[in-house]
Amino acid sequence: MTRVVVADDQALVRAGLTMVLEAEPDIEVVGEAADGHEVLDVARRAAPDVVLMDIRMPGLDGLEASRRLLAGSEPPKVLVLTTFDEEEYLYEALRAGTSGFLLKVSPPEQLIGAIRTVAAGNALIDPAVTRRVIEAFGRRVAAKPPPPALQELTARELEVLGLLARGRSNQEIACELIVGDATVKTHVARVLMKLGLRDRVQAVVFAYEHGIVTPGDDA
Structure with missing residues (x-):
């Protein structure tokens, strides 16, 4: 069973993601968070395998929350949910050690596959953003x-x-x-x-x- 925390500042988005993931027999949503501070608290209590992380959240954003999570001992995998206009954030997320990126417009089956991929210890970058992220990283x-x-x-x-x-x-x-x-x-x-x-x-x-x-x- 893969334990997942869903982090997004929009309640409807969290509910939708949770519904999709909970329908899978091998995935369990063990917590939700609306901002970066809450992500850290929930992850500490729930010990997830994967954190599905939004970047733009109030207070502590998803990027800094990812850095703090991944700096700890035995950290969860972090899969970033992104949009096309967050290129700079993606560059920083690469440096922070996240396991990959997935577009928010991705179909449910791609989300589920991505969760399983990073839980297994592999990295994933959505093909739709791979080249942009890589070249943006290289320029910096x-x-x-x-x-x-x-x-x-x-x-x-x-x-x-x-x-x-x-x-x-x-x-x-x-x-x-x-x-x-x-x-x-x-x-x-x-x-x-x-x-x-x-x-x-x-x-x-x-x-x-x-x-x-x-x-x-x-x-």
Whole structure:
């Protein structure tokens, strides 16, 4: 059972999200919150696996609430609910370590799939915003010197990292490199392990921060 806290300042939105999630046999909504301070309180009491986080909330916003949640010991996964006009917030959310983004206009089945994805320890960025978020992030960072761990990557693993940073899915990477999906999964896992990264979102951050890819780059 995946335990979820729903955070949004609009009561009708919270009610709608809760209704959709509670209809699933493997998801339990263990709390709701209308602002960032309430999110922190509810998460501390309910110990959720996933927090579905709105960004624009009164008092303490969802971005700062995410930072505080993720700075704690054994934090929940944070899945950000976003709109197209929150590009700057998404950049900061990437840096904070959230597990991904989902558009508020996404259909219910996509929301449910996203909850399951991040609960399983994977990262997710809605395909509709992936390229915008990645390029916006790239424009805002200055390349850092490459860390020693980068030298441990093989040429193929470095290629996979670059494709990940450009928003490619495993299937798209497999097609571009003419290899099987299982091979791509193995490469991705090795890249994350060698660089000490938690998930694909951190891989995107790493690649832009260290100049492996630059905005406008394409493979």
